[in-house]
Amino acid sequence: MGGALGKSPRKDCLPETKLEAKMAEAIQRRASAGTATKSFNSVILKFQKIDESFRKLKAIFEGFDEDKNGVIDQEELKRCFFKLEISFAEDEIIDLFRACDINNDMGMNFNEFIVLLCIVYLLKEDITSAQAKTSMGMPDLEATFETLVDAFAFLDKNKDGYVSKSEMIDAVNETATGERSSGRIAMKRFEEMDWDKNGMVNFKEFLFAFTRWVGIDELEDEDEGERKD
Numbered sequence: 067m068g069g070a071l072g073k074s075p076r077k078d079c080l081p082e083t084k085l086e087a088k089m090a091e092a093i094q095r096r097a098s099a100g101t102a103t104k105s106f107n108s109v110i111l112k113f114q115k116i117d118e119s120f121r122k123l124k125a126i127f128e129g130f131d132e133d134k135n136g137v138i139d140q141e142e143l144k145r146c147f148f149k150l151e152i153s154f155a156e157d158e159i160i161d162l163f164r165a166c167d168i169n170n171d172m173g174m175n176f177n178e179f180i181v182l183l184c185i186v187y188l189l190k191e192d193i194t195s196a197q198a199k200t201s202m203g204m205p206d207l208e209a210t211f212e213t214l215v216d217a218f219a220f221l222d223k224n225k226d227g228y229v230s231k232s233e234m235i236d237a238v239n240e241t242a243t244g245e246r247s248s249g250r251i252a253m254k255r256f257e258e259m260d261w262d263k264n265g266m267v268n269f270k271e272f273l274f275a276f277t278r279w280v281g282i283d284e285l286e287d288e289d290e291g292e293r294k295d
């Protein structure tokens with residue numbers, strides 16, 4: 067009713083979609099429950115392990131790309147969810163697909179697929195906690211997803227489901243004691259994450275930044291390079 071005309075500050079406009087609202091809620095719950103992550107540095111130290119775990123997913127990705135065109139389309143994704151026994155409603159799958167298709171080519175490329183699965187992990191875990199832990203049947207990968215969810219919950223100090231610039235700076239400063247450059251590094255990391263430049267990083271933006279930091283984009287370039295020879 068009333069209030070609809072009232073101009074709200076930018077932050078109150080978030081979340082922008084139903085899916086984003088669900089993600090933020092799940093993160094809020096996680097952040098409230100406390101996290102195992104002690105510092106942002108400890109997350110950076112895990113980059114290589116995260117990278118290895120992502121690379122193992124490549125073969126699985128290729129298996130689900132049935133027509134071998136390099137992307138997983140909506141039909142392929144539905145079959146993928148069926149095989150992995152991920153019980154999402156069809157409209158939820160489409161929402162996820164649209165949210166992760168950042169280059170708008172109506173397909174999930176490898177890094178979009180990683181982000182999509184990690185969001186599935188976050189949302190699934192939220193539904194049935196303990197027993198859902200390994201229900202995707204990929205324990206290694208799910209351990210990696212857990213690291214990422216936990217890292218994001220760690221960064222989200224005020225538990226609103228988003229990471230703000232000041233939260234990022236606080237997190238980096240906590241560990242890098244007395245280093246003058248640490249603030250600048252935090253800013254740089256934050257700007258790499260905040261794609262739409264609205265001053266807040268949601269879980270999806272965080273995940274896309276991760277696939278770049280650990281070098282998944284490079285992996286795709288390498289593959290193309292090999293084909294040229």
Ligand SMILES: [Ca+2]
Nearest residue numbers: 131135137138
């Ligand atoms: Ca395909």
Ligand SMILES: [Ca+2]
Nearest residue numbers: 167171173175
């Ligand atoms: Ca795409």
Ligand SMILES: [Ca+2]
Nearest residue numbers: 222226228229
């Ligand atoms: Ca926050």
